[in-house]
Amino acid sequence: MRQSLILKSEANKTTPIYAVNEANLETVVGSLGQLAKDWVALNAFTAVAGSCLVVPGSEGGRAAVLYGTDADALPSPFALGGLVAALPAGDYHLDEPFPDMQQAALGFALSSYRFTRYCASTKELPRLAVAGEVDLERIYTILDGVQLARNLIDVPANDLGPAELADAVKELFDKHGGTGEVIVGDDLLEKGFPMVHAVGRASSREPRLADFTWGDENAPKVTLVGKGVIFDTGGLNIKPSGSMSLMKKDMGGAANVLGLASMIMAAKLPVRLRVIIPCVENSISGSAFRPGDILPSRKGLTVEIGNTDAEGRLVLADALTLADAENPDLLIDMATLTGAARVALGPDLPPFFTDDEDLAEEISLVSEAAADPLWRLPLWQPYMKYLDSKVADINHINTSGAGFAGAITAALFLSRFVENTGSWVHFDIYGWTPMEKPGKPAGGEAQGIRCLFDVIAEKYSTKE
Structure with missing residues (x-):
């Protein structure tokens, strides 16, 4: 099970996750193209801390994920954990690493826990790809x-x-x-x-x-x-x-x-x-x-x-x-x-x-x-x-x-x-x-x- 939560960056093609806030939202969305701009406007996405928006690609699938963070503070070490319930199954990576990627990856993994002894879950969980410096065995x-x-x-x-x-x-x-x-x-x-x-x-x-x-x-x-x-x-x-x-x-x-x-x-x-x-x-x-x-x-x-x-x-x-x-x-x-x-x-x-x-x-x-x-x-x-x-x-x-x-x-x-x-x-x-x-x-x-x-x-x- 644990192998399905965190993987090395080079393992698969992954969807980028962009940490956005009110100050940088326009710049990040602009870099993703007109379709992303239209999608953000349609969903009235404003990058409120903890919010999440999956941006579709021009040929289907996912082009990116926008994840709202606080512009005035460093993200919580476990902030990425908030994405686990919001994201569809698939492989993702951070466009820019968190200040402490070891903790960020651990928070993502800890958020993936489900108690399934009496009620099995059929939801496939998202996976996070991380760079080589993250100690997976420790996680x-x-x-x-x-x-x-x-x-x-x-x-x-x-x-x-x-x-x-x-x-x-x-x-x-x-x-x-x-x-x-x-x-x-x-x-x-x-x-x-x-x-x-x-x-x-x-x-x-x-x-x-x-x-x-x-x-x-x-x-x-x-x-x-x-x-x-x-x-x-x-x-x-x-x-x-x-x-x-x-x-x-x-x-x-x-x-x-x-x-x-x-x-x-x-x-x-x-x-x-x-x-x-x-x-x-x-x-x-x-x-x-x-x-x-x-x-x-x-x-x-x-x-x-x-x-x-x-x-x-x-x-x-x-x-x-x-x-x-x-x-x-x-x-x-x-x-x-x-x-x-x-x-x-x-x-x-x-x-x-x-x-x-x-x-x-x-x-x-x-x-x-x-x-x-x-x-x-x-x-x-x-x-x-x-x-x-x-x-x-x-x-x-x-x-x-x-x-x-x-x-x-x-x-x-x-x-x-x-x-x-x-x-x-x-x-x-x-x-x-x-x-x-x-x-x-x-x-x-x-x-x-x-x-x-x-x-x-x-x-x-x-x-x-």
């Missing part, structure tokens, strides 16, 4: 990882349960020669994952934890932990129907972690990669955990349950404790964790939390360069008191802060389970694009992983 590596994340999120929970999510981890690692194990059901208690078990035990589908590794054992250790709640009813603190409709995406952290792992392994980065994903369904039955319960954790801390709809941080805490025990060089966790993060920053700008100043600066710089927006929020230690419990070591939600700083206190809770790792960063992602935009079709979304792939590649690719 394919990123595209595969992003599409893996999107596909997993888009599958509904009736077809993606804990077992299927764990199978997806195994399948990915098997493909690249990795190894690992999946711990299932009551074995979670025997092997020290009581909170993963507690969250998932109410479902008819047994909870499990997938733990897989790849790469040279002597290489720097990079560990990824993803929240794999395949559906979240809210448990006994049941969600209202409007809040439950998108809960198939509550395993978006796991999906994004697998997308990032796919990129790392496909690129053969010189790291020892480990992926840990607790796979559970937060359901309701007689065995569901309750508000007020006090749960043991893998770390030994007792945790008072303030609300069963904050289950993600519980399963992550056990998984982070496992990851932290081997003191990885870099520990990344990703989760669709809090509504507070969306209230603060909206669906397009996930926050991240870390005490590593150098890592925070690198993530911020690379996210901008990669057109993969992220924003740092603080691990503000004074708010740790909001997690105090009178009957346990810690409460897992903010019970004394009048509902303030929900994303921060969730991150602070997780921080209690990380103490050995060289560098830890937590991402509170949304995992969903509500409205289609260039590079981002509506639906399941990869957030932060293109940035993290670049960060990891830069950080470790030159190391022995």
Whole structure:
């Protein structure tokens, strides 16, 4: 499929795409001849940013494509993605390259994603021809990882349960020669994952934890932990129907972690990669955990349950404790964790939390360069008191802060389970694009992983 999206310029005869605006429209159209002038006038095309007009040739076919851009600003790196839905099938090239053709081609490819598992698409997609300096293999590596994340999120929970999510981890690692194990059901208690078990035990589908590794054992250790709640009813603190409709995406952290792992392994980065994903369904039955319960954790801390709809941080805490025990060089966790993060920053700008100043600066710089927006929020230690419990070591939600700083206190809770790792960063992602935009079709979304792939590649690719 990916070969049908981007191709080398010399491969076929292609139709030129002209970036036009109010200032240069007349000049560009004039160079295309009278037929083009008449066609532009007939269609009242004014080169509004994002608009598109296919200009016919004198002997049929397509002579050119006019694509409206902003005259006063550089085009968005992913602006070309807006053409995918507008163009008929065929091969195209840019008359003049974008400032960053690597990103432009990637945006075009990312916009071509369609979720077709349940409703096959018969529309043939346009293809973009690019010059030789564009690294197609890198585009394919990123595209595969992003599409893996999107596909997993888009599958509904009736077809993606804990077992299927764990199978997806195994399948990915098997493909690249990795190894690992999946711990299932009551074995979670025997092997020290009581909170993963507690969250998932109410479902008819047994909870499990997938733990897989790849790469040279002597290489720097990079560990990824993803929240794999395949559906979240809210448990006994049941969600209202409007809040439950998108809960198939509550395993978006796991999906994004697998997308990032796919990129790392496909690129053969010189790291020892480990992926840990607790796979559970937060359901309701007689065995569901309750508000007020006090749960043991893998770390030994007792945790008072303030609300069963904050289950993600519980399963992550056990998984982070496992990851932290081997003191990885870099520990990344990703989760669709809090509504507070969306209230603060909206669906397009996930926050991240870390005490590593150098890592925070690198993530911020690379996210901008990669057109993969992220924003740092603080691990503000004074708010740790909001997690105090009178009957346990810690409460897992903010019970004394009048509902303030929900994303921060969730991150602070997780921080209690990380103490050995060289560098830890937590991402509170949304995992969903509500409205289609260039590079981002509506639906399941990869957030932060293109940035993290670049960060990891830069950080470790030159190391022995």
